[in-house]
Each structure stands twice: as structure tokens, then as C-alpha cells.
């Protein structure tokens with residue numbers, strides 16, 4: 540049995556409550572044979588940020604259920620600073636969609652997008668069962684637009700799962 544709470548009884552948290560920034564330095568152990576940041580290392584950083592965002596929003600442990608859109612736009616190189624920004628874009632009953640943007644930061648502070656990923660995180664109780672998450676309070680026009688597009692992705696995911704993909 541999933542522990543669920545009716546929508547009207549669920550507390551709400553704003554997107555800003557769980558927004559998370561993380562900076563990482565690309566070091567020798569992070570690069571591949573071409574001298575570029577290895578994709579798997581970046582994916583690990585993305586998953587960590589999404590996990591922190593989800594825990595902050597849910598107020599409990601969360602696990603990664605799916606990563607269904609992750610695009611590498613540009614490389615990062617040895618000694619680059621990589622900045623990751625994660626935020627909740629949509630919530631269901633127990634799931635949260637977290638968008639993580641990763642940037643390569645230049646010495647003057649200019650940031651270039653190198654990766655965008657959407658992860659579905661699920662709040663879990665101490666026995667690993669999914670549990671209700673707070674609602675998401677949308678405070679800006681951009682957050683409302685993100686919610687709309689995230690809701691479409693959520694519908695598509697559910698359709699694909701129902702079809703057995």
C-alpha cells in the first residue's frame with residue numbers, strides 16, 4: 540500500500556525551497572581518452588544534484604526512478620569549472636520531475652550550457668515504498684510554463700509505461 544495524502548491536505552513548497560547549485564572542478568580522474576569530461580561522471584553529478592533537490596522538496600529520502608531526457612550539448616575539459624543547477628519542475632502524488640542544467644564556467648564567470656537532463660525522482664519511506672510529496676508552489680511565469688511542459692512529459696511517460704516501453 541502506498542501512503543498517499545489527498546491533494547487538498549498536502550503542504551506546498553515553492554520551487555526555490557529545493558533549488559540546488561553545485562560546482563565541480565574537472566580533474567584528471569574525470570576525463571576520457573579525448574581529454575574531455577567523461578559523460579558518466581557528469582551523469583553521476585547530475586544524479587547527485589537531482590537527489591538533493593528531491594530530498595529537500597520531499598523532506599524525506601528519494602530515489603531515481605527514470606532519466607528519460609539527457610542531452611550533451613558541449614564538452615567540458617580538464618580544469619574546467621562545471622556548475623550544476625537543479626530544480627523541481629513538476630510533482631505527482633509521490634514523484635517529482637527534476638531538471639538539471641549543467642554549465643561550463645569561464646574565468647570571467649560566463650556560463651555555457653553543456654547538458655540538460657530531466658529526472659523522475661520518487662519519495663520513499665524507510666522500507667523503500669513510495670510516499671506522498673508536498674505540492675509545488677509556482678511563483679513565477681517561468682515556473683508555470685515549466686510545469687505545463689513537464690506535465691506533458693509526465694503524460695507521455697505514463698503512456699509509454701502503459702504500453703510496456
Ligand SMILES: CC(C)(COP(=O)(O)OP(=O)(O)OC[C@H]1O[C@@H](n2cnc3c(N)ncnc32)[C@H](O)[C@@H]1OP(=O)(O)O)[C@@H](O)C(=O)NCCC(=O)NCCS
Pocket residue numbers: 541602603604605630631632633634635659661663667668669696700
Ligand atoms: C522508483 C520506485 C520506488 C517506484 O516504485 P513502484 O512500486 O513502481 O511505485 P509506483 O508504481 O507506486 O509509482 C510511484 C511513482 O513513481 C512513478 N514511476 C514509477 N516508475 C516510473 C518510471 N519508470 N518512470 C517514471 N515514473 C515512474 C509513478 O508514476 C508514480 O508517480 P506518482 O505517484 O507521482 O503518480 C521503484 O521502482 C524502485 O525502487 N526502483 C529502483 C530505484 C533505484 O534503485 N534507483 C537508483 C538507481 S541505482
